[in-house]
Amino acid sequence: MRPHMKIVLAAVLMALITNLAMVAAAPTKHTVKSKTTTTPTKTTPTKKGQTAVILSKTDFCIFLPPKYGGNIAKSEDSAIAYCTKPNLPGAPDAQVLPDGFIVSSHYTVNTQKNYVQITGRINSSKYDLSSGDGGGQYDLRAPVGSKMNGYNSYVQLTEPNIQVFCIRACMNKADCPVNKSTYGCEKVLGGDYS
Numbered sequence: 001m002r003p004h005m006k007i008v009l010a011a012v013l014m015a016l017i018t019n020l021a022m023v024a025a026a027p028t029k030h031t032v033k034s035k036t037t038t039t040p041t042k043t044t045p046t047k048k049g050q051t052a053v054i055l056s057k058t059d060f061c062i063f064l065p066p067k068y069g070g071n072i073a074k075s076e077d078s079a080i081a082y083c084t085k086p087n088l089p090g091a092p093d094a095q096v097l098p099d100g101f102i103v104s105s106h107y108t109v110n111t112q113k114n115y116v117q118i119t120g121r122i123n124s125s126k127y128d129l130s131s132g133d134g135g136g137q138y139d140l141r142a143p144v145g146s147k148m149n150g151y152n153s154y155v156q157l158t159e160p161n162i163q164v165f166c167i168r169a170c171m172n173k174a175d176c177p178v179n180k181s182t183y184g185c186e187k188v189l190g191g192d193y194s
Contacts, residue, residue, distance in 0.1 A: 048093035049080035053149040054116050054169050057107035060084055061091050062118075062167050063138040063146060063156055069128035072158050073136035079143040090149035101126040103163070106192035113175045115151075117168035119191030124160035135159035139178040153178075157185045164193050 052061035061083040065075035072079075081094035084102060088094065105120040124131065138156045140146065148154035151169035155176040158165045166185035170176040180188045 049095060050143065050146045051091055051149050052081040052094065052146070052154070052167075053083070053088055053090035054107075054118060054167065055088065055090075057105050057118070058084060059088055060105070060107075060118050060167070061088060061094050062097075062158065062165060063143060064097075064127060064158070065129075069130075072129070072133055072160065076136055076138060076142040077144050079138055079146070081146075098126040102165075104194060106194075108191060110175075114171040115168055115175050117166065117189055117191060119164075119166040119185060119189060119193055121163050121193060122158070122160070122165050124163060129160035131161060133160040135161065135184075137178070139176070141178070155188070157188060159184060166191055 052063060054060040061081045063079040064082050065071065066078050066080050081091055082097045083091050083094045084097055086096050100123050103121040103123050105118050108117045108119070110116070124133070135158050138146065138154075138158075140153055148169040151171055153170045153173040153176040154168060155170075155178050156165070156167040162184075164185050166189045168176055168189050177188055185191070186193065
């Protein structure tokens, strides 16, 4: 056999071996008939106290750091619901706000845009929030798994440094602006802070 024929034959043989190796390594398909059942899952929060509610000027919840004295912004992923009264309907496992934490609250209902909001003043010392804490925003994305009972969206800002808070629950997500977290309550939601 001539030398160039040996090279061609070796190349063909290598190609065959490579193809056989690829075929052997390829996954095989098996057809198995089975019955698939789907179990519905509930869309419930993953931890306790992640559902808030706004019922009236005196019956509502806001989100706060899970530990007394926590920082608002640093707790954006872990905050939990605290309500003005124990066992508010629609806020399972929520905690109760400390006495005197809410100094004033103003309830607004917008029937045209279908949202409700509470704005007002807080005494941050009642939860040992730092007067130097510039605050932060809570919404559907953070705390993770949080929601506002009866509404599709919500936005809350808490500003311990100036002793104000605001929360709005909306049917239409566009009415709960979540892209202005550094603007503060008065610019984001307006309202009465007396």
